[in-house]
Amino acid sequence: MTARRRDEAVSTVVSAVLVFSLIVVVLSVYASTIVPDQVANAEAGHMRRVASSLGDVAGQIEGTINLHRDGEFASQIELGTTTMPGLAVFRSSGSLSVQQDSYLATFVCSTPRLLARGGQAAAGSTYVAMGGPAFTFSSLVALNLKVTAYDFNTASGTKSATVQVLRQGTPVASVRLTLADSTNSIRLTTLDGAGATVFTQVLLSNVPLVDSFVVDALAGAYGFKGLLGDAVGPFTMQTSTTTSAIAAYAVYQDDQGIVSSQGQGRDLVAQFQRALRPSMVVYRSDNSRFIEQTYALQGGALVLDQSNGQVLSLQPFDVAKAPGKQQLHLALVNLTGVGYVTGSQHATLSVAVRDTTTSVLQCTNPSALVQSPYPDAWLGAWREALVRQGLDPAQAARSGDVVEARLLGAWTVVLEEARVSVRLT
Amino acid sequence: VRRGFFLQDRRAVSDVIGTVLLLGITVSLFAVLSVAVLSELHQNPPPHNVEFRVDKVDQRTTITSVWGEALPIADVRLIYQLNGVRTITDLSDPALLPNLVQGGVGSTASWDLGESLRMACPAASTDCAYPGRDVRNISVVQRGSNFVLFSSEPGVLRGSVVNPVADLSVRITGIDDPAQAPGAPIHATGSFVVKALVANEGVLSTPPAASFTVRFYIDGVQFFTFVRTGPLGHGESFTVDLSSAPPSPTMNRPAGTYAIRATVDSSVAFSEASMANNQYTRTLQVVP
Numbered sequence: 001m002t003a004r005r006r007d008e009a010v011s012t013v014v015s016a017v018l019v020f021s022l023i024v025v026v027l028s029v030y031a032s033t034i035v036p037d038q039v040a041n042a043e044a045g046h047m048r049r050v051a052s053s054l055g056d057v058a059g060q061i062e063g064t065i066n067l068h069r070d071g072e073f074a075s076q077i078e079l080g081t082t083t084m085p086g087l088a089v090f091r092s093s094g095s096l097s098v099q100q101d102s103y104l105a106t107f108v109c110s111t112p113r114l115l116a117r118g119g120q121a122a123a124g125s126t127y128v129a130m131g132g133p134a135f136t137f138s139s140l141v142a143l144n145l146k147v148t149a150y151d152f153n154t155a156s157g158t159k160s161a162t163v164q165v166l167r168q169g170t171p172v173a174s175v176r177l178t179l180a181d182s183t184n185s186i187r188l189t190t191l192d193g194a195g196a197t198v199f200t201q202v203l204l205s206n207v208p209l210v211d212s213f214v215v216d217a218l219a220g221a222y223g224f225k226g227l228l229g230d231a232v233g234p235f236t237m238q239t240s241t242t243t244s245a246i247a248a249y250a251v252y253q254d255d256q257g258i259v260s261s262q263g264q265g266r267d268l269v270a271q272f273q274r275a276l277r278p279s280m281v282v283y284r285s286d287n288s289r290f291i292e293q294t295y296a297l298q299g300g301a302l303v304l305d306q307s308n309g310q311v312l313s314l315q316p317f318d319v320a321k322a323p324g325k326q327q328l329h330l331a332l333v334n335l336t337g338v339g340y341v342t343g344s345q346h347a348t349l350s351v352a353v354r355d356t357t358t359s360v361l362q363c364t365n366p367s368a369l370v371q372s373p374y375p376d377a378w379l380g381a382w383r384e385a386l387v388r389q390g391l392d393p394a395q396a397a398r399s400g401d402v403v404e405a406r407l408l409g410a411w412t413v414v415l416e417e418a419r420v421s422v423r424l425t
Numbered sequence: 426v427r428r429g430f431f432l433q434d435r436r437a438v439s440d441v442i443g444t445v446l447l448l449g450i451t452v453s454l455f456a457v458l459s460v461a462v463l464s465e466l467h468q469n470p471p472p473h474n475v476e477f478r479v480d481k482v483d484q485r486t487t488i489t490s491v492w493g494e495a496l497p498i499a500d501v502r503l504i505y506q507l508n509g510v511r512t513i514t515d516l517s518d519p520a521l522l523p524n525l526v527q528g529g530v531g532s533t534a535s536w537d538l539g540e541s542l543r544m545a546c547p548a549a550s551t552d553c554a555y556p557g558r559d560v561r562n563i564s565v566v567q568r569g570s571n572f573v574l575f576s577s578e579p580g581v582l583r584g585s586v587v588n589p590v591a592d593l594s595v596r597i598t599g600i601d602d603p604a605q606a607p608g609a610p611i612h613a614t615g616s617f618v619v620k621a622l623v624a625n626e627g628v629l630s631t632p633p634a635a636s637f638t639v640r641f642y643i644d645g646v647q648f649f650t651f652v653r654t655g656p657l658g659h660g661e662s663f664t665v666d667l668s669s670a671p672p673s674p675t676m677n678r679p680a681g682t683y684a685i686r687a688t689v690d691s692s693v694a695f696s697e698a699s700m701a702n703n704q705y706t707r708t709l710q711v712v713p
Contacts, residue, residue: 025455309538
């Protein structure tokens, strides 16, 4: 009886051991193969969201600058991930901080000539007489009309000059300056593509005998830019004149995206220079399975740094080339702020963009220098940008943590500047 | 009492040893099983978490690693359209590898962050894989598992699996009496023509040197064959139209229902992603 009972007990023990072993093995296989992959995927997904969030912030800063307006916005950054249900032990974390004085950006423009600033033709520019050859453009940056040295008392009748914009030969809009001798007045008229009047106003009456009068034709109240905005480029601009006393100065983008001008800009001092030492917003991951990543918002750029390389996810410059023309589009963002947040929760990154300006310059041998903890990212971005345009990549070089792009020849530089303050909570 | 105690103790030791042995044997067996399962799992590793960016400026096409893990060069295969022809090349191929611009940080055995593969450039340049040629619709595929890691081709999603071979399909698009208007019934004493669309739905072109045959059957009896020579590219198709090869076959069968079947490459001249779409059957109603 005793032996029989013992046999039954062994059978139970064997079953229990088998079940226990099966559970152990299944859990072991799950923990050693499935879980690491899931954790790695969860962390990779989190890093994609961080990249997307910071990319959105950088994009919003850039968009605000391009619109030439102040702006404020806030974005939530997910510092870590807890997306593994029931496996909080695999939670990853990260830190978001503002680091001071860790980045230097310098831009130097030799023999500078200012074509436009803040969306208007540069004050003091040389204006050209109307009636020149038509030119094609994709967007108009600045259009100034100028009346100079016109003697209302001695000239007789009514003089007018029209700047007409056509799209594929069809008029889109025109703006006309009319000088009326009888009333000593200057009238501005905006016409739509059908020739109907959109805006008309006497801008000035009783003009002194000899005077200079400038109209920013793109001012919102005149309706000219609004009509232009309804159509899609490329446009052709042609001008007519009845008097050389009415002149025009236009800064425009051609269909290659190159900024050019009709008329001459204003000479600046011998060298135009900007030097910034902004702060940078840095996110550092603390992952358990996926590769560690560091993201840095650095002067309009978004840098990604990993153990296997660095890259500019968003670069604050662009190089374009057309026959006889080279253009550099560069954003200099002076970022300031404070804050340090760490953990797995969300952090809020509040951003305020102020004092946005755009300057269109003509430069000889411009140079852009960056001193950064991520020089490989900057060097790679500069060289790829130059190679894509068929330019010599050796124009960008690295020395230690300094990367300098010394661009050779005559360049048109569109320089975007802004102050950005950030706060982390 | 003391002797009885030792006897009981010996029995207990025997039970424990037995249990431990059973446990050891079972764990060992399951360990062997788990090793087998693990090795099987590692044969199909999950897709690498990577992102790429394709820049196409004028005649230059570059693909750059912009996010994620280092990608072992031996694991990478690229599928792309080269001057309109679907092409598949391993990154380790001498045609591509010298054009991978590697930085100083990562390993030379991997495609690291920020490193660019220069695919196309102007004809006068030599710093790319295909000077003067057009490269587009680039997909980066993980060798072995054939996971798509990245694709610039519309509709091709990350994580999907591509089978890098051709895939012929055939579909009967019309059965008509050449003497009647299209759609008119086929008469028992009349003749008939068949139109079939043959398409390559696979990732790659059919082999350039291979030919394949389109066969037509009525109730299992072959009545027409067409041999296609030369490659059929990805997404390309052609129509086999019996009316262009007179005389048209005569029905010469009593009224009733017949099965018209078309097959393509039924002899399997080359490997395909699927043979299920290599035949198509359509019912034909023949009137008196």
